[in-house]
Amino acid sequence: MSDLVLLSGGMDSATALALSAQEGRAGAVLNINYSQRNAAEIQSARSLAEHYGVDYHFIDLSSWGAKLRSSFTDPTIDVPSGPYSNGVYGDGGADSTGVTVVPSRNGTFVFAALGIAQTLGHDRVVTAVHADDHDVYPDTRPEFIAAVNTAALLSTSGTVTVHTPFSRTSKAGIGKIGRSLGVPYELTWSCYSAGPSHCGTCGTCILRHDALTAGGHTDPTVYAVVPELV
Numbered sequence: 001m002s003d004l005v006l007l008s009g010g011m012d013s014a015t016a017l018a019l020s021a022q023e024g025r026a027g028a029v030l031n032i033n034y035s036q037r038n039a040a041e042i043q044s045a046r047s048l049a050e051h052y053g054v055d056y057h058f059i060d061l062s063s064w065g066a067k068l069r070s071s072f073t074d075p076t077i078d079v080p081s082g083p084y085s086n087g088v089y090g091d092g093g094a095d096s097t098g099v100t101v102v103p104s105r106n107g108t109f110v111f112a113a114l115g116i117a118q119t120l121g122h123d124r125v126v127t128a129v130h131a132d133d134h135d136v137y138p139d140t141r142p143e144f145i146a147a148v149n150t151a152a153l154l155s156t157s158g159t160v161t162v163h164t165p166f167s168r169t170s171k172a173g174i175g176k177i178g179r180s181l182g183v184p185y186e187l188t189w190s191c192y193s194a195g196p197s198h199c200g201t202c203g204t205c206i207l208r209h210d211a212l213t214a215g216g217h218t219d220p221t222v223y224a225v226v227p228e229l230v
């Protein structure tokens with residue numbers, strides 16, 4: 001009984017890995033290159049796997065990601081600044097949160113992980129989708145995850161399920177859980193801009209800072225511009 005944790009290198013999946021480790025189920029992590037703009041998160045994922053002493057698996061879906069129109073993968077589209085708002089993929093201009101949607105990213109990642117989990121003998125794929133993503137990212141919503149779980153059981157002959165520990169938890173809630181588990185957030189990377197440090201102005205940086213400072217805690221992240229709390 002062990003987990004294959006989808007690990008991006010960000011704070012949410014790092015916390016999911018910590019939770020899995022606490023349950024004695026952390027078997028391995030799967031880190032995916034999908035042509036994201038900042039390679040720093042891949043190094044973060046390697047560091048986190050080493051920290052938790054789990055097997056690190058890496059797959060390259062960069063040619064898949066390069067086909068997608070999203071500010072997270074296409075360097076010709078600016079990453080919008082400011083907090084996330086509701087957005088629909090393909091709707092609105094360059095400043096719309098909808099432009100940050102990577103079409104079917106989570107679904108693709110989960111199904112890529114299912115085959116590897118079944119091969120390696122892990123009985124759960126863990127993905128850190130959370131409640132604050134539901135408005136913008138359709139493949140993080142509970143109804144999608146329920147459908148994926150049905151498909152996962154069918155495609156793996158009932159041997160692998162999809163576990164989403166944070167599907168009803170906010171990002172601030174994830175930070176609270178992570179602090180109680182001693183997650184080394186200084187090793188994590190969230191920003192989707194391509195700079196040498198977290199930009200501090202994109203929606204992800206703002207959410208990260210908000211989550212890590214909730215309850216009066218100190219955010220260990222180095223930002224180019226310290227985000228304003230929302």
Ligand SMILES: [Zn+2]
Nearest residue numbers: 191199202205
């Ligand atoms: Zn940023």
